[in-house]
Amino acid sequence: MIATTKIFGAIAILLLLSLVDTSSAQESGVPPEAYPQGDLGDPENFLFEVNAYRLKYAKENNIPFMNKLTWNQSLAYNAGSISTDFSVRRIGVRYAHMTDYRDVEKRIERRLRDFKMIAVTAHPFDQYKDSSGDELELLIPFQSQIGCIERSRAERSLLCLLGPSDIFWTPLVNRDYRRGNPGTRCEPGFENENGLCATVKKTKSLRPTPAPVSPDLRSHEAQHPANFDLDSVATSKFSGCFFVITTIFVWFK
Template sequence: MKAFNVFIVILALVCLHATGTKLVRTTKEEYLKELNELRRDTAKKYRIPNMHKLFWNDTLAENSLVDKNDGLLVTLRQTWRDSDPLKEVRNLDFDLAMENRSALINEFKNSKFMSELEVLTPGQQEIGCIEWFKAPYFTYCYLVPDGTGNSWNMSQGEPGSACAQGFVNDDGLCSPVIEPTPTAHPTGTKFLRNTKKEYIKDLNKLRRDAAKKYKIPNMYELFWDNALAEASLTSKFTGLWKTQRRIWMDSDPFKEVRNLDSDLAFDNRTALMKEFGVSWFMSEIEVLIPGQQRIGCIPWKRKYDYDGFSVSYFTYCLLEPEGTGNSWNMTQGEPGSVCASGFENNDGLCSPARPTTPTPEPATPTPEPTTPKPKTPQPKIVGPKPTAPPKASRLGSDSESEPAQDSNQPTDGASYGQVGMTLLLLISMIF
C-alpha cells in the first residue's frame, strides 16, 4: 500500500511537468488544451490566483522559426519542451513555495530558460510553438507578454481570483471576456498558418488539379502521417530514395522553380524519370509524384541555392511509399482510372475503397393466407332435435375389453336376459 501511495505522488508530479504529448504527434488545438489543463492544475495545487489562459499565436510560431525574438526577456520568453525521455528538471514544490517566491523572480530576471517553469508563468497569455529537435527536446515555443517573471510577484489565493480588468475566472484560469481572433498571415508560410487537416486538404486539391490538367490516371490521395513528421524532425530516414522522398515547400516569397507544363508533358516523361533517378530534390514536382500516399511535415527554415537564384523554404516533409519516381511510368488517361486493388476513383484521385455494405438476402416471402372454401349449407331440420340412444351399461370392469357388437342385437340396447324374463312372466300368468 505504501509503494502504491508513492507511485501516485510521483505520477502527480509528472503530470504537472509535462503534457504527455509532443506537438509533432498532435494538433495545435489539442496541444494548447493540454497546456491550459497543466496551468489550471498548477494554479489549484499551489493556489496561484492570477494564472492566465493561453491562446495560440501563429505569428509567435513563425517568429520562433526565423529567430525573430524582439522583446526577449522583456515581453517575450522562449522555452524548449517535450523532452524524450521525459526529464524533470525543476522541483515545483520547492520553486513555487511562497517563501521562495522572491528567489524565483530573481532567477527569472537572470536566466533565459527556466525549463518547466516557463510555460507555468502566470502572466503569459499567448504562445506559438514549432516542432524543433534540440536533444532532448522536440518543441520550441515563444510566450508573451511576461518576459521578466514579475507575474510571480503575487500572494497566494483562490485560483482565478486576481484577474485583471477584462478577464474572468474560468475554473481557476483568467480568461479574456472577448477571446482574441486568430492572427493575420504576414509571411505567406502555409503550414504554420494551417491545421494539418487544412494543409493536407490543400495538397490533395493541388494533386487533383494536376491529375485533371495533365491526364494522370494514377494520382493517389495523400494522408497525414505523424511518424513521418517526427522522422523528418529527427532526420531518421529508413528508405530515402527507395521508399521515401523529401521536399522543402512554402517558399516566402513564393518562387516557381519548375515549369510543370514542360515537365509533365507526356513527351518529356522519360526525361523526367531519368532526372528523378539522379536528383534528390525535384522542387514542386516532389509533392505531385502520383504514387505517394502518406506525408508528414514540420516547420523548417532552409535556404536552397539554384542556378542563379536562391529560395527560402519554411516547411519540410517526408513522403511515402515511393522513392524512385517510377509511378510516372504511366500513359495518360482519365484521372482516377488506374487505381490499385483496394482503391477507388475519388474525383480524380485514387482513394482507399470504402467498405461495401453486403446486400441483404431477400426475405422468404410469407405465404398469403388461403381463403377457406365456404361450407355447403345443410338443410335446416324442422321439429324436435333428435336425441342419441342411451348407452348400454358396461358389465365388466374397466380392465375388461368390450365384446364386439352383434349385428342382430336389438337397437334399443335391451339384453337377451330381459327378453327371457318377460316371456316367463307372461306364461305364469296364463297358467
C-alpha cells in the same frame, strides 16, 4: 513516500490519456492540431490545396491513378531525424524542401514552368530522379502519404517526406502510361473518391460523409475528418477525466 508514489501514478495516467488522443489524430490522415503552424502557415490547409491541385493535374493529363495524399505523422517524425539527402534515399521515400505551407499552388506552377524550360536544353528528370524535384514531388501519382517537419536555420524551412514510392514520375517525361479519367484505375486497396484514389477505409462510419468543404469556409464540424465520431471522442475524454479524478481522490483519501 506513499504520497509521492501516488502523485507519480496520477501523472502517468494523464500521460497515457494524452498519448491515446495523439494516436487518434495521427490515424485520421489529417495533421494533428498540435503541429506547429506559426509563421509557416496551416498544414491542414496545405494538404487540402495539394490534393486539389493533384486532381486538377490528373484531369489535365488524363492520369487515372492519382492517389489522394493523407498526413502520416511517422513520416514527419522521420523527417526530423534526417540530416542529408543521402539518408532520405536510404529509407526508401521521396522528399521535398519547401519554404512554408503557403501558396502551394503558385509554387507548384512555378516549378512546373521551370521544369519545362530546362527540359528544352537539359535533362532535369535525370537530376531529380536521384535527388528531389521539391514541389514536383507533390504531383507524383503513386504517393499516398506525406509528413513534414520544420527545420531551423534553413532557407527552405520545411522538409516533407512522401511515400510509399521512391520513384520520381512526371507525365512530362513518362508519356507511355495508360490514360483515362481520374480515379478510374486505382491500385488495389484504393477507391475512387471524387477523382482521386483514396485508401479504402477498413471500417465505414454510420454517419453520411459530408461533401468536401474549402478550409476557408468550413465550420467547426468540418475541421474534423468525416469518419471521426465526435460524440464518442467527447464521451471518451469525459470518461477518462472522470476516471483520473476518481483515482486521485481515492489515493489521497
